Amino acid sequence: MKRDEEASAPLGIEDALAQLSFLVHGVVGKIGAEHDLSVIQARLLGILRDRSPGMNELARYLELDKSSITGLVDRAERRGLVRREPSRSDGRAVDVVITPAGRKLVSRLQAEFEKKIAVLVGVLTPAERASLSRLASRIVARD
Amino acid sequence: MKRDEEASAPLGIEDALAQLSFLVHGVVGKIGAEHDLSVIQARLLGILRDRSPGMNELARYLELDKSSITGLVDRAERRGLVRREPSRSDGRAVDVVITPAGRKLVSRLQAEFEKKIAVLVGVLTPAERASLSRLASRIVARD
DNA sequence: TATTGTTATACTCTATAACTATA
DNA sequence: TATAGTTATAGAGTATAACAATA
Numbered sequence A, B: 001m002k003r004d005e006e007a008s009a010p011l012g013i014e015d016a017l018a019q020l021s022f023l024v025h026g027v028v029g030k031i032g033a034e035h036d037l038s039v040i041q042a043r044l045l046g047i048l049r050d051r052s053p054g055m056n057e058l059a060r061y062l063e064l065d066k067s068s069i070t071g072l073v074d075r076a077e078r079r080g081l082v083r084r085e086p087s088r089s090d091g092r093a094v095d096v097v098i099t100p101a102g103r104k105l106v107s108r109l110q111a112e113f114e115k116k117i118a119v120l121v122g123v124l125t126p127a128e129r130a131s132l133s134r135l136a137s138r139i140v141a142r143d
Numbered sequence C: 001t002a003t004t005g006t007t008a009t010a011c012t013c014t015a016t017a018a019c020t021a022t023a
Numbered sequence D: 001t002a003t004a005g006t007t008a009t010a011g012a013g014t015a016t017a018a019c020a021a022t023a
Helices: A014-036 A039-048 A055-062 A066-079 A100-123 A128-139 B013-034 B039-049 B055-064 B066-078 B102-121 B125-141
Strands: A082-086 A093-096 B082-086 B094-098
Touching: A014 A039, A014 A100, A014 B013, A014 B094, A039 A066, A039 A082, A039 A100, A055 A066, A055 A093, A055 B039, A066 A082, A066 B013, A082 B066, A093 A100, A100 B013, A100 B094, A100 B125, A128 B013, A128 B102, B013 B039, B013 B102, B039 B055, B039 B066, B039 B082, B039 B094, B039 B102, B055 B066, B055 B094, B066 B082, B094 B102
Parallel strands: none
Antiparallel strands: A082 A093, B082 B094
């Protein structure tokens, strides 16, 4: 949450992670914005890349109320990025499916994200990048 | 942006950083929510902890339009967390100053954040935590 | 003229509560 | 009764454009 002392005193791990988190989040936000997508819309597409969940399941993935998902999917659907398909096993439910246009867009976002992250971690040596990758993976794995 | 393969294949550095970023961002969000604060409001207080910037400067820190800052500060001011002070050097400008109540709240948030992050990085050894901290610091330092 | 900040407006995101339809 | 999803409503967060006041 601080912003000075970059080069001076080493950051505590909380500050280091907080700043890194906002930085990466900002990258997602900027890339999304270039395609008129919010972070949450980008995350939605990212999830639908390899899944076709129902609204409720989507709410659990995104940790949002299901009523929020309605609008989220509405707006994505209006743009032709996803579509609702009636579930065949449950008459109440729908499956949310990514469209070809949605898939194309999310691939593009992914590629741009990788490129920007590559620049950011370019200050590290390959060994350091591998190390960072492993450490970060271990932290998220316990979730 | 993926979510499976945690234990299986090692994550690419982009996925590892993306997941870590959302995780940390989520921690800030949850702690904030416990105090009826959004992430952006928490960040605002964090910035004001050691600064009393004008609206424009605040817009640069938060990378938002200045018109968005007006509402942000309005809501924080309504809750007694910050206050506007007319600048003495520039008749058009105001300084945004954190109040004692705001300072108290942000200290609490910081403490809770540190505690939760400590739990998250508890899967690492002290040496690994130091390593992660240094690597993350170097990435954010170049910003 | 340029800059600081606010206002008006419109849209996205979000939660809560009440509802419909199916299980 | 319980679950899947939507609707109505209200409020926060955001940007754009137009504005006021000061530099």
